[in-house]
Amino acid sequence: MTTNLASNDLLNTVPKHDYLHLFDGNTPRNVVEFLELDRYEVAKATGLKDKTQVRLDEQIRKDLKNRLEEIAIICELMAGYFNGDVAKTALWFRVKNPALGGVSPRDMIRYGRYKKLELFIRNALAGIHP
Secondary structure, eight states, X not given: OHHHHHHHHHHTSSOSOOTTXXXXXXXXXXXXXXXTOOHHHHHHHHTOSSGXXXXXXXXXXXXXXXXXXXXXXXXXXXXXXXXXXXXXXXXXXXXXXXXXXXXXXXXXXXXXXXXHHHHHHHHHHTTOOO
């Protein structure tokens, strides 16, 4: 039983679909555009000291690229929940959520709490409720 659980966790680390097309081309830029984040918000969300460190071109910092790819996975997990409905997924990220203490998922990302959001989403999708 432990082996099945471990293999299911292993296979669920990456979304099965790319409904939002965040992984087409420049993933970091696609994530920033989907969540409508500015450079200051990206810097704060990813722990950079200031917005001048935010580059979304081929010279992007590796740590920034990794964080934005993790956020892309979070977005795609929710898109999967909404069966690929981009509008519903975008709305879910913008609306304040009582289960998140009245904070919108987008704001959790903006405040650098994307790991907590990811855990909440993965638990919810697995049927584990707080």
